[in-house]
Amino acid sequence: MRLTALAILAGAALAATAAPATAAWRGYISHPLGFAFAAPGELKVEKGTYGGAVAGARNTVVYRFIDDDIEYKAVVIDVGDKANDAATLLGEAEFLFQENKKVLMDTFGRVDRQYGRKLTVDLPNNAGRTTAAFWFINGRIVSLQATVLPANGDYDTPEMARFVDSITFFTVRADDDAIELPAPPK
Amino acid sequence: MRRWMSATLAGTAMAMAAMPAQAAWKNYVNKEIGLAFMAPGEVKAGVGNFRGNYAGPRQTIVYRSVEDNIEYKVTVISFIQAQAEGATLLGEREYMFQDGKKTLSDTFARVGSGKDAVYGRKMVVELPDNKGRVSGAFYFTRGRLVALEATVPARGNLASPDPGRFLDSIAFAPSGATPGAVELETPKLE
Secondary structure, eight states: OOHHHHHHHHHHHHHHHHHHOOEEEEEEEETTEEEEEEEEEEEEEEEEEEEEHHHHHHEEEEEEEETTTTEEEEEEEEGGGGGGGGHHHHHHHHHHTTSSEEEEEEEEEEEEEEEEEEEEEEEGGOEEEEEEEEEEEEEEEEEEEEEEEEOOOOOTTTHHHHHHHTOOOOOGGGTTTTTEEEOOOO | HHHHHHHHHHHHHHHHHHHHOOOOEEEEETTTEEEEEEESSOOOEEEEEEEETTTTEEEEEEEEEEETTTTEEEEEEEEEGGGHHHHHHHHHHHHHHHTTTEEEEEEEEESSOOGGGGEEEEEEEOOOGGGGEEEEEEETTTTTTEEEEEETTTTTTOOOOOOHHHHHTTOOSGGOOOOOOOEEOOOOOO
16 A cells, blocks of 8 residues: 555656646736736747738737747737727738638637637648737737747647637726836837 | 430420529629619618627618528628728627637638728638528728628528639729629618
């Protein structure tokens, strides 16, 4: 009996050692942008670019995390000057996301009275798989994107859905200890 | 030989007489709203109602025709005061269209090109209780939600290309209307 218990404990310890180290998930919130989400790993704030025929050329703010060879990104595109074209701007962003990729899922997203879209695509050249959600809120396109890189290889991991489904537009639903997202670098 | 030709001609004439009369497709335009489309049959204008959790209660403008057992309907809902909420208003309308139904297809739709493109969605659903099939296209542009729906009853020709022709005929630029297009009136809303 004691031997069995010891063997189980040793096995569990070995399994824990062999499993990849995954960082704890933390809540993040941006009061100015009006959304909150959760992600693992260390936060990096970057600037990026986005371009669409309707949207034109835009700067973006990217909140980026990498954990266990999965890249998590919250991308914010300010299109406030064209907010009256919200539906088309959002549709264009969704269309560009899946263009020339193999679409595995394309479905409704509904969060906190907002309607958006959730898509999963396989990236070209076996570069991985991305699940993304797109929303339009307060004159901004907000997209959460989780990419399982080939080094991870677990393309069915629930972590992608956990990330994109963590978004909330009601600050009351943010984690109690959510960290305020910093402003982008100048 | 002559007898054989006569029989062939008579057979063709009989077959044509037995076929349902197909009305010509006409181009319709409403310059005030800024849309043009094609439909068969006589298009009549009317007023309807819509209610969504997000949109709230709204009166709608409806253009409707029925031809060969297929109902063609264009519905326009004005949200001039809430244009920045267009993405969610459109999403809600699309969601309600397929809610509780079997979705056969759900794809991107785009009218126009370049910076003037209008993005929306096209969907085909089966109505509950084998009541038929509806093809729908949904757009939000210039403060208006525009829905095109073609309903084929269960006993109708579910493989008819006409619903697709109807959905794909939509244009939001005045140039989308052909010369001689029938001008549609805009019914007054309360």
